[in-house]
Amino acid sequence: xxxxxxxxxxxAEAATILARLGVDAGLYTGGAMASFTPVTGEQLGQLVKxxxxxxxxxxxxxxxxxxAWRLVPAPRRGELIRLLGEELRAAKAxxxxxxxxEAGKITSExxxxxxxxxDICDFAVGLSRQLYGLTIATERSGHRMMETWHPLGVxxxxxxxxxxxxxxxxNAALALVCGNAVVWKPSEKTSLTALASQAILExxxxxxGSDAPAGLSTVLIGERDLGEVLVDHPKVxxxxxxxxxxxxxxxxxxxxxxxxxxxxxxxxNNAGIVCPSADLDMALRAIAFGAMGTAGQRCTTxxxxxxxxxxxxxxxxxxxxxxxxxxxxxxLTSSALVGPLIDKAAFDAMQHALQAARxxxxxxxxxxxxxxxxxxxxxxxxxxxxxxxxxxPVLEETFAPILYVMRYxxxxxxxxxxxxxxxxxSSSIFTLDLRxxxxxxxxxxxxxxxxxxxxxxxGAEIGGAFGGEKETGxxxxxxxxxxxxxxxxxxxxxNYSRALPLAQGVSFDIA
Numbered sequence: 178x179x180x181x182x183x184x185x186x187x188x189a190e191a192a193t194i195l196a197r198l199g200v201d202a203g204l205y206t207g208g209a210m211a212s213f214t215p216v217t218g219e220q221l222g223q224l225v226k227x228x229x230x231x232x233x234x235x236x237x238x239x240x241x242x243x244x245a246w247r248l249v250p251a252p253r254r255g256e257l258i259r260l261l262g263e264e265l266r267a268a269k270a271x272x273x274x275x276x277x278x279e280a281g282k283i284t285s286e287x288x289x290x291x292x293x294x295x296d297i298c299d300f301a302v303g304l305s306r307q308l309y310g311l312t313i314a315t316e317r318s319g320h321r322m323m324e325t326w327h328p329l330g331v332x333x334x335x336x337x338x339x340x341x342x343x344x345x346x347x348n349a350a351l352a353l354v355c356g357n358a359v360v361w362k363p364s365e366k367t368s369l370t371a372l373a374s375q376a377i378l379e380x381x382x383x384x385x386g387s388d389a390p391a392g393l394s395t396v397l398i399g400e401r402d403l404g405e406v407l408v409d410h411p412k413v414x415x416x417x418x419x420x421x422x423x424x425x426x427x428x429x430x431x432x433x434x435x436x437x438x439x440x441x442x443x444x445x446n447n448a449g450i451v452c453p454s455a456d457l458d459m460a461l462r463a464i465a466f467g468a469m470g471t472a473g474q475r476c477t478t479x480x481x482x483x484x485x486x487x488x489x490x491x492x493x494x495x496x497x498x499x500x501x502x503x504x505x506x507x508x509l510t511s512s513a514l515v516g517p518l519i520d521k522a523a524f525d526a527m528q529h530a531l532q533a534a535r536x537x538x539x540x541x542x543x544x545x546x547x548x549x550x551x552x553x554x555x556x557x558x559x560x561x562x563x564x565x566x567x568x569x570p571v572l573e574e575t576f577a578p579i580l581y582v583m584r585y586x587x588x589x590x591x592x593x594x595x596x597x598x599x600x601x602x603s604s605s606i607f608t609l610d611l612r613x614x615x616x617x618x619x620x621x622x623x624x625x626x627x628x629x630x631x632x633x634x635x636g637a638e639i640g641g642a643f644g645g646e647k648e649t650g651x652x653x654x655x656x657x658x659x660x661x662x663x664x665x666x667x668x669x670x671x672n673y674s675r676a677l678p679l680a681q682g683v684s685f686d687i688a
Contacts, residue, residue, distance in 0.1 A: 199380065204224065215519050215555070319675075340476075349378075362399070417442075445603055500542060527560075559579075561580050596623070604629065608631070639656050
């Protein structure tokens with residue numbers, strides 16, 4: 178390990194957890210890629226990077242693994258995921274703590290992310306016996322027509338720092354059950370949790386036995402160039418990428434160029450509408466959690482809020498009070514509800530957005546840096562910005578805890594403003610009026626992949642297919658019928674008659 182690396186405190190705890198989870202210390206010591214915790218700014222390790230050549234070799238090995246794994250019966254493949262769920266339950270406290278250390282999440286959110294991993298394993302185990310195809314009515318007598326579903330091949334996974342392990346599990350559990358191999362490129366900001374997750378899966382594979390071929394799951398440690406290898410490799414028919422819309426604009430066309438599939442879960446400039454009939458106590462709690470949770474670093478964070486004139490002066494002062502009183506601090510040593518931003522770049526982006534909002538006439542409450550005794554850690558008080566209209570920085574997503582609040586008087590106009598941004602993943606409305614609620618969920622209502630009534634924008638769970646970011650056409654991971662994205666469909670026709678029916682007037686002499 179580099180002599181400049183701090184060996185005490187958070188780094189020592191991380192090393193202890195990694196050892197307990199079975200991660201080889203050689204993978205994160207003595208390498209060229211430094212890893213830091215946003216909690217204190219302390220260096221956690223120096224990871225050994227995968228070379229582009231090594232990434233290509235891993236994809237080739239995964240392709241060979243896929244050719245064997247696709248022949249294993251799906252319920253048997255489900256057994257591997259059942260064992261993974263067991264291993265995650267045993268490792269939940271350690272892995273959740275590591276998420277808090279590396280991503281800066283508060284304890285409940287770190288543990289909650291691991292619980293999502295467990296939940297998707299439960300879902301995928303049941304799915305392993307439900308990869309159903311349809312029997313299709315055919316116009317030909319003596320024939321039967323049906324559809325069957327087959328695995329695709331190597332599934333590439335590119336994940337972001339804000340959900341460092343859950344997003345991988347959503348994709349990997351479904352991909353593996355469907356008969357695919359997986360190659361994962363995690364964020365360079367949260368690679369330790371990726372190594373830990375892979376080690377936990379390897380424990381499950383060891384228990385599972387020889388039916389799991391070598392190379393079935395691989396982690397690529399490094400930066401953008403490795404993601405490019407995944408996106409461009411001809412033996413990766415599907416890439417599921419989570420990150421910014423800027424990243425998606427680069428990934429999507431490159432995959433399309435070689436006719437590969439994409440599942441893109443990108444940014445969300447998410448909005449909520451508070452109507453005259455809203456339960457304001459309920460709305461206040463949901464808005465505060467949705468806007469401030471994870472320090473505004475969720476793809477489902479509430480970023481824009483439209484409040485009706487009749488309730489604005491009741492709700493917004495209470496919301497400001499909540500913002501001023503929320504606890505901010507080290508998630509490892511306190512019960513604070515808001516932890517740190519991931520790094521200085523995130524802090525600078527937040528301050529730039531607030532400055533732009535002021536220039537557009539916005540009134541800013543909060544947003545200042547909060548000292549936690551570490552110059553290299555970036556804690557901020559979440560900001561509320563009362564805007565005269567939806568303009569300037571309101572139209573762009575800033576991955577930080579900024580909530581832009583605007584008045585409205587006409588529901589149709591508010592709904593139009595709600596839909597008037599490019600990036601949109603999740604949305605919510607607070608109303609007790611059935612017509613407003615149903616309109617919000619209708620074809621000319623919210624245009625986001627997630628639309629909620631009387632619950633915040635971050636209320637997603639495993640049973641529903643997560644996603645649908647509108648700017649790219651979106652993708653769907655996790656529950657519902659998201660499994661179909663990881664498979665290919667074939668239509669089969671079986672002739673059990675004694676003849677081959679031909680078009681009218683067509684015949685052949687086969688004597």
